[in-house]
Amino acid sequence: MPWRETIDPYLIWVSEIILQQTTVRQGEEYYNRFVTAFPTIESLATAEQDAVLKLWEGLGYYSRARNIHHAAQDIMIRFGGQFPDTHKDILSLKGIGPYAAAAIGSFAYGLPYVVVDGNVLRVISRLYGITAPVDVTTTVKDIRAKAQALLETQDAATFNQAIMEFGAMMCTYKNPGCDSCPLIRSCRAYQEEMVPAIPIKSKRIKKTTRYFHFLLLEHNEKLVIEQRSSKGIWQGLYQFPLIEKKEAKDAPSLHEVAQIASINEQPPQVSEVYKQTLTHQYIVARFYKYSCKTVPKEVKMIRNTALIEYAWPKIIRQYLTDEGYLA
DNA sequence: AAGGCGGGGTT
DNA sequence: AACCCAGCCTT
Structure with missing residues (x-):
């Protein structure tokens, strides 16, 4: 892993952010592309947001x-382009929380702050037999304090790397290697046969289903696209004009489509159903291709060949790939 | 303190 | 299809 062979805080920062909620296998390619495109903080700070999102696509x-x-621009202003070297300053950057601040600080500068990621939550909660839910603030604070005490005078970078690796390789969520674990004599969960039950989580997420109808409005060999803004999913990514329905059986009416653009008479070319599961939502989507007589002046229109330049949600990218638009 | 935010992996 | 994986921001 290239980011383990450097003490450059910028490279470590990029890798830690990408590797959050991402497997190493998937993240490695994104990391390489990202640091090639933006090798320095300054190059990232001066980039367009669309270019950054394009590299993040998928x-x-x-x-x-x-x-x-945003944080790269912040570093240029507040720290003269030098990545900050104190825990407090690192933590003040947008997108860097307690985990990332401890990881970057220890790996780049040897700052003595323990990392608490999912691995560490699991290791420490089992070691101390913690049956309080690990997804509440007070429990995380307790676990951080216990882990910090274990770090004590040891080398922070080595300790942080080791405890995460131990969680990932030995103290795994399923089928942990208790049979060959060097810590079973001190592991409360093992002694009380609680290993499979810990860590305990309290929150359940309920998913809502949403029905998306994307309109491919064609005019003069161009398509209408728009950028998602404000709140909700896929902020900053691009999409086609969207009509959302509450029920599966609903389809956009001619009248609704006509309000967006003046369409020709022939019926639209309708795609198969595309589905995507998100953390809190289940997306069901169809794509409708219309030929248009006119489109409103203020909309953004691009040629088919330019579709590949924009960052799309996975479900739209899948459709575009299937239709040969990105080939 | 609670909820929202993608996408991938395994069973 | 139904489960799992996670750190940070906003509200």
Whole structure:
């Protein structure tokens, strides 16, 4: 892993943000492309947000891309382009929380702050037999304090790397290697046969289903696109004009489509159903291709060949790939 | 303190 | 299809 062979805080920062909620296998390619495109803080700070999002396309949690971009600009202003070297300053950057601040600080500068990621939550909660839910603030604070005490005078970078690796390789969520674990004599969960039950989580997420109808409005060999803004999913990414329905059986009416653009008489070319599961939502989407007589002046229109230049949500990118638009 | 935010992996 | 994986921001 290239980011383990450097003490450059910028490279470590990029890798830690990408590797959050992402497997190493998937993240590695994104990391390489990102640091090639933006080798320095300054190059990232001066980039367009669209360019940053394009490199993040398909990775998910796009606020990470917006935040790292914003933080790079912040570093130029507040720290003269030098990545800050105190825990407090690192933590003040947007998109960097307790985990990332401890990881970057220890790996780049040897700052003595323990990392608490999912691995560490699991290791420490099992070691101390913690049956309080690990997804509440007070429990995380307790676990951080216990982990910090274990770090004590040890080398922070080595300790942080080791405890995360131990969680990932030995103290795994399923099928942990208790049979060969060097810590079973001190592991409360093992002694009380609680290993499979810990860590305990309290929150359940309920998913809502949303029905999206994307309109491909064609006029003069161009398509109408728009950028998602404000709140909700896929902020900053691009999409086609969207009509959302509450029920599966609903389809956009001619009248609704006509309000967006003046369409020709022939019926639209309707795609198959595309589905995507998000953390809190289940998306069901169809795509409708219309030929238009006119479109409103203020909309953004691009040629088919330019579609590849924009950052799309996974479900739209899948459709565009299937239709040969990105080939 | 609670909820929202993608996408991938395993069973 | 139904489960799991996670750190940070906003409200």
